[in-house]
Amino acid sequence: MKKKQSSAHAHAVEQLLQVAALLRDSYVGDKEVQFDAAINKLREPDQVHETELQITMDDGTEKSFTAYRSQHDNARGPYKGGIRFHPNVSKDEVMALSTWMTWKSAVTGIPYGGSKGGIIVDPRDLSMAELQRLSRAYARFVAPFVGPWVDVPAPDVNTTGQIMAWMVDEYEQYQQETMGTFSENPLATFTGKPLELGGSQGREEATGLGGVYVLEILCKKMGWKKPNDVTIAIQGFGNVGYWFALHAAERGFKVVAVSDSKQVLYDATGLSPRDVLATKKRTGSLTEDSSQVISAEELLALDVDVLVPAALENAITLENASTINAKVVIEMANGPTTPEADIVLENKGILVVPDVLANAGGVTTSYFEWVQNLQGYYWSHAEVLSKLEPLMKQAMTDAWDMQELKQVSLRMATYLKAVKSVVDTLILRGRV
Numbered sequence: 001m002k003k004k005q006s007s008a009h010a011h012a013v014e015q016l017l018q019v020a021a022l023l024r025d026s027y028v029g030d031k032e033v034q035f036d037a038a039i040n041k042l043r044e045p046d047q048v049h050e051t052e053l054q055i056t057m058d059d060g061t062e063k064s065f066t067a068y069r070s071q072h073d074n075a076r077g078p079y080k081g082g083i084r085f086h087p088n089v090s091k092d093e094v095m096a097l098s099t100w101m102t103w104k105s106a107v108t109g110i111p112y113g114g115s116k117g118g119i120i121v122d123p124r125d126l127s128m129a130e131l132q133r134l135s136r137a138y139a140r141f142v143a144p145f146v147g148p149w150v151d152v153p154a155p156d157v158n159t160t161g162q163i164m165a166w167m168v169d170e171y172e173q174y175q176q177e178t179m180g181t182f183s184e185n186p187l188a189t190f191t192g193k194p195l196e197l198g199g200s201q202g203r204e205e206a207t208g209l210g211g212v213y214v215l216e217i218l219c220k221k222m223g224w225k226k227p228n229d230v231t232i233a234i235q236g237f238g239n240v241g242y243w244f245a246l247h248a249a250e251r252g253f254k255v256v257a258v259s260d261s262k263q264v265l266y267d268a269t270g271l272s273p274r275d276v277l278a279t280k281k282r283t284g285s286l287t288e289d290s291s292q293v294i295s296a297e298e299l300l301a302l303d304v305d306v307l308v309p310a311a312l313e314n315a316i317t318l319e320n321a322s323t324i325n326a327k328v329v330i331e332m333a334n335g336p337t338t339p340e341a342d343i344v345l346e347n348k349g350i351l352v353v354p355d356v357l358a359n360a361g362g363v364t365t366s367y368f369e370w371v372q373n374l375q376g377y378y379w380s381h382a383e384v385l386s387k388l389e390p391l392m393k394q395a396m397t398d399a400w401d402m403q404e405l406k407q408v409s410l411r412m413a414t415y416l417k418a419v420k421s422v423v424d425t426l427i428l429r430g431r432v
């Protein structure tokens with residue numbers, strides 16, 4: 001079958017069909033028909049909302065931006081997923097990302113389905129005032145079809161707690177204008193909010209930290225005893241890459257390389273993520289020492305134990321997969337490995353911890369935030385982490401056991417559990 005490399009959604013569907021082929025035998029009799037119907041249903045999102053958002057720019061001109069919200073499946077609970085602001089956002093991309101969110105929620109067992117939204121925009125081109133107007137316009141667009149029991153958005157690439165705060169505020173105004181009151185809890189409608197406005201302790205670091213919990217289980221399984229002997233290269237130094245680097249370094253792992261969109265910093269003796277962030281804040285660059293700079297291609301090819309793509313999709317492709325020398329790839333970005341590259345890595349014996357498992361710490365802590373918002377009762381940082389750690393470690397252990405039991409890749413093992421859980425819920429509900 002010819003694969004369409006350019007379509008992220010085609011990639012997501014192809015993964016689903018591969019999993020379905022392995023799961024199908026366990027559904028017999030009437031269940032077989034229901035299983036096929038469920039898989040068929042899960043190929044497409046339930047609905048994809050699309051609009052043009054008009055805002056007034058600072059110079060008085062009007063500009064319009066294309067925006068989406070894809071709601072994939074809500075059998076296991078309300079749709080859940082982030083909103084990204086990026087020039088490469090497309091309908092195809094949000095459809096794929098919303099599908100992956102459905103699996104991600106099922107991986108740690110949190111009671112959500114999957115959704116994803118986005119705006120085609122480079123937020124660096126906007127002033128703060130324009131960014132606020134655009135965020136508010138987006139909140140107004142989704143207001144009729146989000147809510148704590150319907151769809152709960154959150155940050156994703158280039159969106160922040162501040163943006164969630166503006167969206168909560170706009171959503172409140174929308175409810176007051178249309179109903180004269182709040183029929184839905186506005187705080188529980190968005191997660192990833194600032195602490196001052198109903199956010200949760202630990203949410204900001206949760207995606208990166210969750211990946212480090214996964215790494216800790218991995219070390220046990222691989223027989224890697226001393227963190228200091230484990231070298232790590234990280235592509236991406238945004239929220240996810242930074243917190244992964246920091247928590248890994250704090251546990252003694254040797255982070256030897258980090259990169260952002262402009263530069264790759266390499267130091268064989270190990271980096272201090274905190275110092276690198278301070279340099280980046282001060283100078284705009286990861287380092288001012290050009291002798292420490294290597295190319296993006298060299299980063300991927302480093303002879304390290306763990307390679308962590310923590311930026312965007314399609315970082316590991318057919319073109320560069322054969323150059324990768326790491327023993328393990330931990331996918332902290334969503335969809336960083338193309339299906340063709342995945343096969344190359346598997347043939348090279350490189351273990352891949354899939355995105356829907358590795359980066360599930362973010363949405364899992366979003367769930368904790370939502371629970372706290374619904375209760376109006378807030379937990380300490382330690383309490384949040386004490387709930388996150390066992391969920392992430394159990395998910396990784398389950399995937400590992402399934403991989404051994406079924407003799408499939410870790411990605412396939414993770415998907416087997418997640419897709420089964422969604423299919424079984426669709427059958428229980430009688431939706432298929």
Ligand code: GLU
Binds near residue numbers: 081153156362363366
């Ligand atoms: N955007 C994050 C992700 O892709 C978090 C989603 C959420 O918290 O709802 O997992």
